[in-house]
Amino acid sequence: MQGCNMHCTFCIVPQTRGSERSRPQEEIVQEVRELVAQGVKEVTLLGQIVNLYGRHEFPREKDRSPFVQLLYALEEVDGLERIRFTSPHPIGYREDLIRAFTELEKLCEHVHLPLQSGSTRILKQMHRTYSADQYLRLTEKIRTACPEMALTTDIIVGFPGETEEDYLRTREVVRQVAFDNAFIFRYSERRGTPAAGLPDQLPEEVKEARNQDLLAVIDELALEKARKMKGQTVEILVEGPSKTNQTRYTGRTRGNKIVIIPAERRHLGQLLPVRITEYTNGFTFYGDPAIYGELSENEAEAVAVTE
Numbered sequence: 001m002q003g004c005n006m007h008c009t010f011c012i013v014p015q016t017r018g019s020e021r022s023r024p025q026e027e028i029v030q031e032v033r034e035l036v037a038q039g040v041k042e043v044t045l046l047g048q049i050v051n052l053y054g055r056h057e058f059p060r061e062k063d064r065s066p067f068v069q070l071l072y073a074l075e076e077v078d079g080l081e082r083i084r085f086t087s088p089h090p091i092g093y094r095e096d097l098i099r100a101f102t103e104l105e106k107l108c109e110h111v112h113l114p115l116q117s118g119s120t121r122i123l124k125q126m127h128r129t130y131s132a133d134q135y136l137r138l139t140e141k142i143r144t145a146c147p148e149m150a151l152t153t154d155i156i157v158g159f160p161g162e163t164e165e166d167y168l169r170t171r172e173v174v175r176q177v178a179f180d181n182a183f184i185f186r187y188s189e190r191r192g193t194p195a196a197g198l199p200d201q202l203p204e205e206v207k208e209a210r211n212q213d214l215l216a217v218i219d220e221l222a223l224e225k226a227r228k229m230k231g232q233t234v235e236i237l238v239e240g241p242s243k244t245n246q247t248r249y250t251g252r253t254r255g256n257k258i259v260i261i262p263a264e265r266r267h268l269g270q271l272l273p274v275r276i277t278e279y280t281n282g283f284t285f286y287g288d289p290a291i292y293g294e295l296s297e298n299e300a301e302a303v304a305v306t307e
């Protein structure tokens with residue numbers, strides 16, 4: 001899916017990428033089948049507002065949006081192991097999509113759901129068309145249906161006119177949702193966007209201070225979750241060698257956490273159960289494959305040495 005019709009006041013995408021356009025479902029499913037035939041195990045559906053895929057082109061069926069229909073169609077692709085998507089818009093994130101996570105085994109338990117601000121006043125200025133309370137209710141529903149769901153987000157700090165109170169509201173919402181991670185951006189003017197012309201542009205020092213403060217909150221939340229993950233066994237898809245140590249490989253959990261394990265080239269592209277043995281900063285984990293039989297003698301030895 002390309003383009004976007006949402007017109008958030010800070011964003012240049014509708015001007016640069018044009019209106020929403022969606023490829024036919026069958027074409028996407030066929031492309032995924034071809035990728036799987038080449039050995040691909042995981043696909044990520046992309047779109048600026050991916051959950052609104054096909055809303056102008058294709059009908060709802062069986063009470064499912066075109067996007068949710070696409071997810072169910074991909075679930076049927078033999079050999080495909082994991083399905084992800086990014087990024088949904090809170091508007092249009094409905095019951096059918098929440099339910100899909102409880103019914104589709106291949107749909108990974110991670111949603112990147114842009115919040116942008118926790119202040120409803122600022123959300124209005126951003127033309128985000130949902131309130132902070134609606135966002136909170138949505139994340140509650142998502143986690144009630146799927147308690148292991150990892151939630152990440154995008155947040156802009158220092159939007160024109162953002163008061164300390166608005167910022168603190170964002171901070172509070174971040175804590176309430178307990179995000180697994182967040183991309184935090186200092187607002188910067190994009191020429192040609194409505195927000196660029198707004199009064200009360202904030203000084204860089206204020207944006208920077210809010211950025212750092214929010215990063216510290218996210219780090220703290222991530223560490224708290226990392227502590228709980230230690231000792232657990234999770235499934236990872238092995239993606240490639242670690243940049244710093246060729247005897248180690250990185251993989252990704254279904255919740256999109258990076259895990260480093262001792263492995264070899266033959267493990268590339270494999271789904272392995274691993275036990276989390278350590279973590280560094282709440283975002284990077286170390287693990288050992290839970291099934292020692294999957295490892296060569298040398299690797300099993302390396303695991304034993306680290307324990």
Ligand code: SF4
Pocket residue numbers: 004005006007008011012013014048049089
């Ligand atoms: S921020 Fe996202 S939803 Fe808003 S206009 Fe840009 S691409 Fe569209």
